[in-house]
Amino acid sequence: MALxxxxxxxxxxxxxxxxxxxxxxxxxxEPFDKSSLPDERDLAxxxxxxxxxxxxxxxxxxxxxxxxxxxxxxxxxxGVSFANALALGLRIPVCPFTAxxxxxxxxxxxxxxPVLCTARAAKGSAYLGLYDQGAVTAMKFxxxxxxxxxxxxxxxxxxxxGAYRSSVQELLPDSKIHDSGIRVGQARTFMExxxxxxxxxxxxxxxxxxxxxxxxxxxx
Amino acid sequence: xxxxxxxxxxxESSCDDTAVAVVNAAGQVLTSVIATQTEIHAEYGxxxxxxxxxxxxxxxxxxxxxxxxxxxxxxxDLRAIGVTRGPGLIGSLLVGLHTAAxxxxxWGVPVIGINHLRGHLRSADLEQARVKYPAxxxxxxxxxxxxxxxQDPGKITLLGSTRDxxxxxxxxxxxxxxxxGYPGGPVVDKMxxxxxxxxxxxxxxxxxxxxxxxxxxxxxxxxYLAETEAPVLKDVAASFxxxxxxxxxxxxxxxxxxxxxxxxxxxxxxxxxxQLRSQAAQLCREMxxxxxxxxxxxxTDNAAMIAxxxxxxLHLEKYPRPVPELQLSISDY
Numbered sequence: 001m002a003l004x005x006x007x008x009x010x011x012x013x014x015x016x017x018x019x020x021x022x023x024x025x026x027x028x029x030e031p032f033d034k035s036s037l038p039d040e041r042d043l044a045x046x047x048x049x050x051x052x053x054x055x056x057x058x059x060x061x062x063x064x065x066x067x068x069x070x071x072x073x074x075x076x077x078x079g080v081s082f083a084n085a086l087a088l089g090l091r092i093p094v095c096p097f098t099a100x101x102x103x104x105x106x107x108x109x110x111x112x113x114p115v116l117c118t119a120r121a122a123k124g125s126a127y128l129g130l131y132d133q134g135a136v137t138a139m140k141f142x143x144x145x146x147x148x149x150x151x152x153x154x155x156x157x158x159x160x161x162g163a164y165r166s167s168v169q170e171l172l173p174d175s176k177i178h179d180s181g182i183r184v185g186q187a188r189t190f191m192e193x194x195x196x197x198x199x200x201x202x203x204x205x206x207x208x209x210x211x212x213x214x215x216x217x218x219x220x
Numbered sequence: 221x222x223x224x225x226x227x228x229x230x231x232e233s234s235c236d237d238t239a240v241a242v243v244n245a246a247g248q249v250l251t252s253v254i255a256t257q258t259e260i261h262a263e264y265g266x267x268x269x270x271x272x273x274x275x276x277x278x279x280x281x282x283x284x285x286x287x288x289x290x291x292x293x294x295x296x297d298l299r300a301i302g303v304t305r306g307p308g309l310i311g312s313l314l315v316g317l318h319t320a321a322x323x324x325x326x327w328g329v330p331v332i333g334i335n336h337l338r339g340h341l342r343s344a345d346l347e348q349a350r351v352k353y354p355a356x357x358x359x360x361x362x363x364x365x366x367x368x369x370x371q372d373p374g375k376i377t378l379l380g381s382t383r384d385x386x387x388x389x390x391x392x393x394x395x396x397x398x399x400x401g402y403p404g405g406p407v408v409d410k411m412x413x414x415x416x417x418x419x420x421x422x423x424x425x426x427x428x429x430x431x432x433x434x435x436x437x438x439x440x441x442x443x444y445l446a447e448t449e450a451p452v453l454k455d456v457a458a459s460f461x462x463x464x465x466x467x468x469x470x471x472x473x474x475x476x477x478x479x480x481x482x483x484x485x486x487x488x489x490x491x492x493x494x495q496l497r498s499q500a501a502q503l504c505r506e507m508x509x510x511x512x513x514x515x516x517x518x519x520t521d522n523a524a525m526i527a528x529x530x531x532x533x534l535h536l537e538k539y540p541r542p543v544p545e546l547q548l549s550i551s552d553y
Contacts, residue, residue, distance in 0.1 A: 039543045044321040044331070058325055073270065074314050077277055081318035088281055089295075089326015122270075207281060212274060 003056060004198045005047065005064045005086075006190040009079030010071025010099045010119075013040050017187035018050045018061075022195040026050035027188050043082045061090060063201060065194030067185065068096045069211040070119040070127040076210045084207045095194060095201030096208035098217075099162075100139060102185030104131025105193045107161040111178055114155055116148070118162035121213065126164060141213045145171055227293060228534075229301045229329075230527025231284070233316030234308025234336050235363060236261055236272045237520075238279040240287040243527035247345050250291035252517070252524045255279035262402050266392055267362075273311030280319050295327040302530025305333030306545040307363065317542045324542075332533050333540040334526050337364065337550045342373065342532065343518040343525035344485045350512045352482035356475045358468065359550075360496070361488030361520070362388030362403070367430050367471055368550050369479050373532050378550045379475055380430025387464060387490045390434040394441050394460050398453050409493050412461035415454030419444060421463040423470075430471050437463055461495055469499050476507045483510040489520040 001020055008015035018026040026032075028046055032053060037045050051058060066083035069076035080096075087094035100117035107115040108131060117129040117136070126144040129136045130151050140147040144164060148171050152158065157176040160168045162183065169177050202208060211217065227250065232239040241252040257275050261267050288294070303320035306313060317333065324331035340359050344351050356379075357368045365388075366381035385393075388405060395404020400411065421440050424433040441460050445451055472484060484507075486500050497513060504511040518525060533539065538553040545552075 039541065042321075042541055042543050043318060044325045044542075047325065058328070073273070074311050077273060077311065078314045078318045081277060081280070081315045082322040084277075084281055085319040085322025086326045087322075088285075089323045204281060204285070207278075210274075210277060 002062050002195070002199060003060050004191065004195050005061050006187055006194050007043070007064065007066045007079045007083050008102070008185060008187045008190050009043070009075045010067050010069055011184050012072070012075060014043060014046065014075065014079065015187035016043070016046050016050055017191045018054055018056070019191045019195060022191065024188050024191050025054040029187055041078065043078065059090065061092060063093050063095060063198035065095045065097055065190060065198045065201070066208050067099055067102055067190065068208050069099050070121065071099050071184070080208050080210050088204045093199055093201035093203050094208050095198040097190070097194060098129065098136060098139070098211060099185060100129030100131055100136045102190055102193065103161040103182050104129065104136060106185055106189045107131070107159050107180035107182050108133070110180055111159060113178065114158045115180065116152060116158055116160045116168060118160065118164035118168060120163045125213070127211070139218050141218050148172065227297050227299060228527040228530045229284070229287070229298050230523035230530060231301065231303040231316050231320050232336070232339070232521055232523040232526045233276045233280065233312050234304045234306070235312060235521055236267045238276050238283050239521060239523035240283045241523035241527050242287055242291040242293060243346070243524050243531070245531050247347060247349065247528050249346055249524045250293070251287050252522055253283045253287045253290070254522060255283050258403065266402060267309070269309045269311055272309060273315055276312055276315035280315060284323065295329060298327070298329045300530055300534060301329055301331045302334045302526050302533065303331060303542050304336045304339065304526055305540060305542055306336060306548045308336055308546070310544055310546060313544045317544060321542050330539070331542045332530055333542040333545070334529050334533065335548045335552055336526070337548065338532070338553070339525035339529045340364070340487045341368070341370065341376065341550070342528045343487050343522070344512045344514045346514060346518045346524050346528055350514070351485055352510050352512070354479070354481050355483045355485050355512070356472065356479060356481045357485045357487065358472055359488045360387045360468065360486070360490035362386060362392065364488065365432050365434070366550065367475050369475070374536055376550055380432065380471065382432040382434060384433050384435040385438060387434060387468070388488070390438045390464065391490065393438050397442055397445055398457060405490060405493060408457050409461060409495055411454050411457040412495065415452065415456070415458035417459040417462040418455045419459035421459050423463050423466050426467055426470055430475055432467065432471065465495055465499050468496065469503055472500065473503055473507065476509060481509055483512050485512040487514055487519060491519040492516050
């Protein structure tokens with residue numbers, strides 16, 4: 001049995017899902033009794049509640065997948081810190097996914113076009129990622145207008161996802177752009193993409209690291 | 221594995237150092253690991269909160285592994301994990317809190333959110349019981365400045381705190397004005413010891429109860445430097461430090477007169493100041509109370525003090541959740 005925990009904290013409220021062999025049994029974005037959760041930032045209580053609902057113990061979790069952003073600085077770091085520590089505590093792997101893999105995976109299924117994934121950054125800057133056929137092929141940080149034109153050059157038709165969906169459509173009025181309607185990835189979708197590979201994730205001393213404007217995975 | 225449930229793991233990440241320690245119920249420190257970020261922040265002349273938080277993510281689990289290894293213990297030896305929940309920088313606190321929560325969940329060890337200020341107050345009792353109660357506590361650090369009265373480790377009354385800058389902030393800012401770099405405390409004190417207090421800087425709120433204010437003093441130093449041709453920097457430093465000491469010691473004397481006390485406890489990073497240590501000793505001799513100074517390594521932020529405070533919480537059966545609380549006062553658990 002593979003019991004995978006996915007943690008999606010790129011925005012509020014925090015998202016957590018638990019699934020066995022890829023089937024989602026608990027998804028915190030769906031209605032459940034939250035009376036024992038006085039603080040929405042308390043990830044431990046949220047995961048404990050999920051485990052209680054599906055009748056499993058912490059020690060039965062076999063892998064963790066976590067969203068490393070880009071997203072809210074403090075909230076992404078909260079999820080990543082919790083995931084790394086729980087993985088170390090249980091001696092299980094932690095598998096990092098970018099927010100763009102997550103929203104791209106979800107948006108690509110809608111019309112199978114390249115997906116321009118967008119996220120806010122500090123001081124008016126933006127993160128953009130181009131997702132196509134199962135992978136993020138480019139990722140940039142900078143002024144929205146500048147990096148939008150760089151990443152969409154040569155794209156005749158594409159889908160847009162994330163925080164800057166409207167802005168991108170305004171910036172490129174002559175392009176054929178489909179609005180995915182997706183602001184952030186969902187924990188349930190995260191489980192679908194993470195389950196097949198989560199157990200091949202990092203093991204301490206290797207850990208998940210949140211994305212920031214200095215991350216090596218960003219293109220120049 | 222050592223004695224079952226005999227130890228507490230302390231985690232402190234409220235500011236710019238990632239600290240982890242293992243402490244027993246008697247205050248003995250089995251290990252204390254501090255991953256410092258001084259180099260990261262030095263070029264900014266102060267702490268850059270975003271970089272502090274990033275550095276905590278990278279440093280915290282290796283520091284925990286190192287602490288357990290140095291103490292030669294396993295998680296089964298832990299009675300609890302105590303982690304700073306505030307006050308502090310939110311981005312830094314979140315890393316420590318969620319790390320503690322994840323580890324506690326994975327290990328099956330309870331996690332308690334600790335008030336950082338209570339940790340500082342307990343730092344004087346690390347390794348040996350030094351504090352004689354009732355005590356007056358002066359906490360002077362980069363983030364805090366206040367006087368409190370402690371009837372015992374669990375009963376604390378705030379007497380007065382700063383209305384603006386902390387003493388440590390004033391030191392850091394004046395250090396930057398004098399071109400001495402960061403952190404300002406040790407370098408300003410050192411330069412001050414070579415100069416004479418020739419400049420009559422103000423002593424804010426000197427005659428007003430037990431509250432503090434340091435922003436006016438800092439501004440006065442800035443104005444003096446801007447308006448003076450070729451200022452003698454060592455004399456400026458000496459004058460600044462004299463003004464600081466005058467305020468701190470006057471307030472301590474007032475508190476000792478107002479509250480029957482067996483000791484004066486000086487904690488926090490500024491407690492490392494040689495000027496403060498010697499003048500506090502002189503005051504205590506005059507007032508016939510004992511001076512309690514923690515060893516310098518426990519004066520600045522560390523996790524051993526958080527672990528010792530965790531034992532107080534366990535004894536008093538206080539179990540705050542490990543979620544951030546930025547506005548904690550000294551009287552809060």
